[in-house]
Amino acid sequence: MDLSLSSSFFTNSPSLSLSKTFFLFKSQNLRPLSNFPNPSYISRVSRRQPLVWRQNHLIRAQITNQTDLDGFIFEDVPHLTNFLPDLPSYPNPLQKSQAYAIVKQTFVSPEDVVAQKIVVQKDSPRGVHFRRAGPQERVFFNSEEYVGLNYMYGVNDILGIVGGYRGFYSKNTMQLTPKIVNDIHKRGGTFLRTSRGGHDTNKIVDNIEDRGINQVYIIGGDGTQKGAAAIYKEAEKRGLQVAVAGIPKTIDNDIAVIDKSFGFDTAVEEAQRAINAAHVEVESVENGVGIVKLMGRYSGFIAMHATLASRDVDCCLIPESPFYMEGEGGLFEFVEERLKENGHMVIVLAEGAGQEYVAQSMHTVDEKDASGNRLLLDVGLWLTQTIKDHFTKVRKMAIYMKYIDPTYMIRAIPSNASDNVYCTLLAQSAVHGAMAGYTGFTVGPVNSRHAYIPIAHVTETQNTVKLTDRMWARLLTSTNQPSFLRFNEVMQERVDRGTIDVINNMKITSI
Numbered sequence: 001m002d003l004s005l006s007s008s009f010f011t012n013s014p015s016l017s018l019s020k021t022f023f024l025f026k027s028q029n030l031r032p033l034s035n036f037p038n039p040s041y042i043s044r045v046s047r048r049q050p051l052v053w054r055q056n057h058l059i060r061a062q063i064t065n066q067t068d069l070d071g072f073i074f075e076d077v078p079h080l081t082n083f084l085p086d087l088p089s090y091p092n093p094l095q096k097s098q099a100y101a102i103v104k105q106t107f108v109s110p111e112d113v114v115a116q117k118i119v120v121q122k123d124s125p126r127g128v129h130f131r132r133a134g135p136q137e138r139v140f141f142n143s144e145e146y147v148g149l150n151y152m153y154g155v156n157d158i159l160g161i162v163g164g165y166r167g168f169y170s171k172n173t174m175q176l177t178p179k180i181v182n183d184i185h186k187r188g189g190t191f192l193r194t195s196r197g198g199h200d201t202n203k204i205v206d207n208i209e210d211r212g213i214n215q216v217y218i219i220g221g222d223g224t225q226k227g228a229a230a231i232y233k234e235a236e237k238r239g240l241q242v243a244v245a246g247i248p249k250t251i252d253n254d255i256a257v258i259d260k261s262f263g264f265d266t267a268v269e270e271a272q273r274a275i276n277a278a279h280v281e282v283e284s285v286e287n288g289v290g291i292v293k294l295m296g297r298y299s300g301f302i303a304m305h306a307t308l309a310s311r312d313v314d315c316c317l318i319p320e321s322p323f324y325m326e327g328e329g330g331l332f333e334f335v336e337e338r339l340k341e342n343g344h345m346v347i348v349l350a351e352g353a354g355q356e357y358v359a360q361s362m363h364t365v366d367e368k369d370a371s372g373n374r375l376l377l378d379v380g381l382w383l384t385q386t387i388k389d390h391f392t393k394v395r396k397m398a399i400y401m402k403y404i405d406p407t408y409m410i411r412a413i414p415s416n417a418s419d420n421v422y423c424t425l426l427a428q429s430a431v432h433g434a435m436a437g438y439t440g441f442t443v444g445p446v447n448s449r450h451a452y453i454p455i456a457h458v459t460e461t462q463n464t465v466k467l468t469d470r471m472w473a474r475l476l477t478s479t480n481q482p483s484f485l486r487f488n489e490v491m492q493e494r495v496d497r498g499t500i501d502v503i504n505n506m507k508i509t510s511i
């Protein structure tokens with residue numbers, strides 16, 4: 001596969017609704033031509049500490065003396081030579097690439113690291129660092145015989161797995177060529193198709209083994225990355241020369257550690273159109289209240305950023321910030337104030353917000369999708385009806401509700417320019433990492449520099465909006481909406497008054 005293919009390949013492929021898609025980089029025909037010794041894949045833990053060999057991806061550097069080492073922690077990713085010590089390596093064919101001919105530093109230094117925490121104090125520990133992404137001097141897949149065919153790594157045997165994880169064992173594969181992937185970035189959806197559930201690690205790795213696949217690129221959100229980690233572990237257990245790379249793609253932006261996931265920018269941009277439509281509609285009537293529901297199962301990033309970008313939004317509701325309707329500081333009070341002031345208002349809400357209220361009003365039980373994600377109830381419809389009932393029945397005020405649910409329309413559009421560029425970087429970094437023999441990693445920007453992050457590090461937490469960070473405060477000052485900080489108090493009052501039972505799973509300790 002050449003790099004231009006790999007970039008268009010990935011740039012094009014993970015259009016927004018492509019939640020769980022896989023590319024296989026199959027190079028079983030790439031036989032070693034020579035037997036170079038294993039280069040020193042050594043991770044230097046600190047300038048002041050002797051070199052430390054990385055044995056396994058989640059071993060944190062043994063820091064014996066915090067002061068001495070400035071608290072430097074290197075969370076390196078696994079390498080194939082950890083379990084295949086005799087694997088031969090080859091000079092990276094990029095050395096001969098015209099594209100890199102005048103690049104000052106074609107290869108990243110094995111000692112380059114990217115800091116997880118960018119703002120530090122003079123005396124604070126230096127903290128966690130990840131391996132910098134990029135081309136490495138030596139590669140562990142021999143592609144020389146293909147260089148004449150392609151420009152960079154020269155691998156031309158690439159399979160697309162159709163229909164998500166289950167596609168490994170229940171669907172046909174698709175041979176991917178530059179021609180096939182040429183235009184896919186201009187289409188929404190996923191040309192490889194997708195599915196939820198169906199992750200059977202053994203069957204998947206059996207299939208990888210049977211087909212002689214050497215590199216697996218797995219594209220998707222947090223669930224997909226967990227699946228990728230399981231595949232990597234099983235491949236390692238079986239001692240397979242298979243590099244597994246995770247590519248973070250979800251509009252929700254709920255993947256930890258990285259700056260943002262592919263698709264998020266596009267979703268925020270497209271959400272503007274829905275917000276604008278709501279604004280136009282409610283501006284045209286007296287007491288118009290527009291409600292726009294956006295995606296965001298557990299994380300309100302799309303809603304928060306769309307609100308900040310649009311500036312037409314009066315109130316943004318996200319799963320991380322539980323809200324309440326009645327009384328002082330509640331949503332009803334705020335809506336009434338805004339209507340008096342402006343004659344109209346727009347509320348943006350993330351689909352995961354207020355789920356407990358909807359569940360309570362509908363007396364439903366928790367249901368899950370095939371991947372184990374909680375099936376969400378339509379909080380937009382619930383909020384629309386609740387506000388309408390309050391103003392018409394209790395406040396005796398005529399109001400006009402306009403509810404817009406653009407969620408799938410947003411997810412279905414092709415990625416925007418910024419996401420396309422981002423995707424090119426993800427694709428190229430992933431290919432460089434896998435070619436260099438790294439495995440079990442997710443690639444992504446950390447403080448704007450691309451890095452290889454152990455998958456387990458990315459999946460151990462979920463990226464959510466931190467109410468204690470300044471960004472949420474910026475939003476509150478921009479909309480001037482209530483902070484709902486009295487949520488706990490208000491809920492307790494209601495329980496005491498007997499107006500509600502204890503609300504199941506209510507996040508009363510969310511801050």
Ligand SMILES: Nc1ncnc2c1ncn2[C@@H]1O[C@H](COP(=O)(O)OP(=O)(O)O)[C@@H](O)[C@H]1O
Nearest residue numbers: 165196197198199220221222223224226227371
């Ligand atoms: N803990 C896990 N281990 C293995 N596979 C998982 C795990 N969690 C989710 N998956 C699989 O990952 C795929 C995608 O997960 P899903 O939650 O639907 O989407 P996303 O990757 O966007 O979060 C599904 O096929 C699901 O079965």
Ligand SMILES: O=P(O)(O)OC[C@H]1O[C@](O)(COP(=O)(O)O)[C@@H](O)[C@@H]1O
Nearest residue numbers: 019221222250251252295296297411
């Ligand atoms: O209805 P579907 O297709 O299962 O997808 C809905 C979900 O997909 C998302 O857009 C993305 O979530 P994932 O990245 O976990 O797939 C969520 O915001 C939304 O709840």
Ligand SMILES: [Mg+2]
Nearest residue numbers: 221222223250
């Ligand atoms: Mg998910």
